Amino acid sequence: MVNPPLSLYIHIPWCVQKCPYCDFNSHALKGEVPHDDYVRHLLSDLDADLPYAQGRCIETIFIGGGTPSLLSGAAMQALLDGVRARLPVDGKAEITMEANPGTVEAARFSAYQRAGINRISLGVQSFDAAKLQRLGRIHGPEEAIRAARLAGELGLCSFNLDLMHGLPEQSIIQALDDLKQAIALNPPHLSWYQLTIEPNTLFGSRPPALPDDDALWDIYEQGHTLLTNAGYQQYETSAYAKPGYQCRHNLNYWRFGDYLGIGCGAHGKISFPDGRIVRTAKTRHPRGYMQGNYRCRQHEVELTERPFEFFMNRFRLLEPAPRGDFSRYTGLPESKIRPQIDAALAQGYLVESPTHWQVTERGKLFLNSLLELFLAE
Missing domain, CATH: 3.20.20.70 (Aldolase class I)
Structure with a gap:
């Protein structure tokens, strides 16, 4: 990563x-x-x-x-x-x-x-x-x-x-x-x-x-x-x-970048050198927040959840998605999602080049179906 x-x-x-x-x-x-x-x-x-x-x-x-x-x-x-x-x-x-x-x-x-x-x-x-x-x-x-x-x-x-x-x-x-x-x-x-x-x-x-x-x-x-x-x-x-x-x-956001979130109800997503990805959420109501109770929860994004989270963001963009970004930003090899990618190609949701994936017009129309392929079982 x-x-x-x-x-x-x-x-x-x-x-x-x-x-x-x-x-x-x-x-x-x-x-x-x-x-x-x-x-x-x-x-x-x-x-x-x-x-x-x-x-x-x-x-x-x-x-x-x-x-x-x-x-x-x-x-x-x-x-x-x-x-x-x-x-x-x-x-x-x-x-x-x-x-x-x-x-x-x-x-x-x-x-x-x-x-x-x-x-x-x-x-x-x-x-x-x-x-x-x-x-x-x-x-x-x-x-x-x-x-x-x-x-x-x-x-x-x-x-x-x-x-x-x-x-x-x-x-x-x-x-x-x-x-x-x-x-x-x-x-x-x-x-x-x-x-x-x-x-x-x-x-x-x-x-x-x-x-x-x-x-x-x-x-x-x-x-x-x-x-x-x-x-x-x-x-x-x-x-x-x-x-x-x-x-x-x-x-x-959509390229699966990192962000700190401060203020009432703000969300954050941070990657760490040890391979962890942590999501944070802050206290929603101003009254509680301004009592100094800032962070209300955080959780680590499990390895099984990362493919869906990555593509849920990446496929909102119409630009081609660099294949290398998947491993760089999730810490997972492409082989982990090869069956799902092959299914998306077979159903006409994606086209693939040696360097990129591109959502097709059909993929845009059936984006939820495309993303469901990457849900953790």
Whole structure:
């Protein structure tokens, strides 16, 4: 085994209000954000995880939520300064922060940039006022456009727009109009994903009427053509980017890279020189977390589980998968999965070259069936 690249994920758990479709670890804000206290706990959490870093350099940082843009510019500066004081951070590291257009201010964005943020991900979701209201978003179309233009003017390395389709009672025309408006703002990266109804959400308990499967397929096909014609390349199930602007942090996840996770509910995955792979999870609720109870569980990934975990991530990407990465990052010889690979080839899910595996169009359609081949017996 060799150590894959190392990333850092930081979770900010608060939102102005909880969206009815959201099953992320987010909590509606009651009172003021405890900026300084939470940053202090984040850095204490990181201190406890430093042995896991093994002195390795951080190549990407992603600050997600919740709504990280609720954090003040000063708090963001203290946070990133604290990270850099504890760990080597690559001088060309991609440092992304998620932002809600309803919490965007020019002065605050500039402060984030001074702190080291060089990539912004804006949760636009739609440009239709009625749809935004139905989704429980706190911003309107004008704020989304203003935030995207501001992100484009800052001179960042990149910015992303998050956009959803398959919204309640959304027509094909409405879905494609959203996408056209997003493309017109010329983001280097677009995350375009279908709304799914998750358990333990308001939509889960009271499901809205969504477009049927035929309409969803038409939206996807026509939207994919729009994006391709506009110069975007699909590189992951729901991610499109102009050439050279793929999200490096997410690529590291899907390539079975390593990452530390700090903050409420954050997950981590770390490889060790002795061949162990350990997954960690942090306390989900801010109350418990801010009492200093950071890590709630961890477990070692057994050898029998590693093929499924590796391919569950790797086959989300549309790029060819280097065959050598399997042994490098799992510590297992390819012979351990040869029968499963042969079955995937026979069923037309994969094609194989001397150096790579590539998921076929059939493999994309039957991805769950492909992955099931690698489940431990």
